[in-house]
Structure formats: C-alpha cells, structure tokens
Amino acid sequence: MIEQREAISRAPGRSQQGFTLLEVLVAFVILAFTLAIIYQAAGGSVRGTIKGEQQTYALTLAESVLNNYRTVPEGGMARSGELENGYRWQFDATLRPVPEEQRNLTAVPLYDVHVQVDWDGGAGVTLFSVLPQGAP
Numbered sequence: 001m002i003e004q005r006e007a008i009s010r011a012p013g014r015s016q017q018g019f020t021l022l023e024v025l026v027a028f029v030i031l032a033f034t035l036a037i038i039y040q041a042a043g044g045s046v047r048g049t050i051k052g053e054q055q056t057y058a059l060t061l062a063e064s065v066l067n068n069y070r071t072v073p074e075g076g077m078a079r080s081g082e083l084e085n086g087y088r089w090q091f092d093a094t095l096r097p098v099p100e101e102q103r104n105l106t107a108v109p110l111y112d113v114h115v116q117v118d119w120d121g122g123a124g125v126t127l128f129s130v131l132p133q134g135a136p
Helices: 002-009 021-067
Strands: 077-082 088-095 110-118 125-132
Touching: 021 088, 021 110, 021 125
Parallel strands: none
Antiparallel strands: 077 088, 088 110, 110 125
C-alpha cells in the first residue's frame, strides 16, 4: 500500500506545490527590466526639471541685465560678468546700420543689443533687443 501511494504521488501530470527555480528566475528578470524602465523614466523627468530650472534662471538673469541699460553710450558698449553659481553673462551693443534713404528720418541712433547667458553644462540663453543712444 505504501509503495502504491509513492507511485501515485510521483505520477506525471500531478500538480506541484510552489514555483520552480526557473519560474522564480524569470519573474525576477521581468521585475528587473520593469524597475530599470521606471528608473530611467524618473531620471529623465528629474533631468528635464533641472534643465528647465536652469533655463528659467538664465532667462531671468538675461532680462535683469537688459533692464539695467535703458540707453547705450555713443559708440556702443560691451560688458560681461560671472556669478558665483557658474552663470556667465555678456552684454553687447553695436550700432544698427541705417539704410541711406532713412538716415535723415532717424533722429536718435539705435543699437542692436545681445545679452548672452551661459552656464556650466548648459546650452545658453540669448536675448535680442534694440536700445537708443543716450547718456551713459
């Protein structure tokens, strides 16, 4: 009777209790791939947020530099500076060319102004404007 019971328990087609080692390994591989994808998505989101904050700060700095100058002295000017946090700015004002037929119409010379802000690891931000000539 005991021999018959052992034969029945070892018979093919009987269900087993638990998981095989192969099933557990496959489950871990699927879990690892899923976690890697989630990690990359979260990392990309953080990098995008940091880049957006850097560009916003650079744009605010460029606007601030531009607002410091309402007029440009005769002959134009160039200024630059660097902040402690690694941001560098440059202000360039060059005389805007006036077509020959409009020279008598323009009372005040105008200057093309470029404000460039760069930072370590960033692409940079550039603002363009036009300012009149005036006293420094």
